[in-house]
Amino acid sequence: MTDPDPFAEGERAARENVPAEANPYLDGSDQHALWAAGHEKVAGAIEARQSERG
Helix, strand or coil: CCCCCHHHHHHHHHHCCCCHHHCCCCCCCHHHHHHHHHHHHHHHHHHHHHHHHC
């Protein structure tokens, strides 16, 4: 079994409407930063689509 990909986990969490504050990794760790980056990528795209719809 491979290690979980924190970036992909963050993307998935954003798609499932999990708040960014729910990041399961230790604050300041590389995994925390990767999870946050994945979450922001998806959450930002979702927010942009919602803004376009008005």
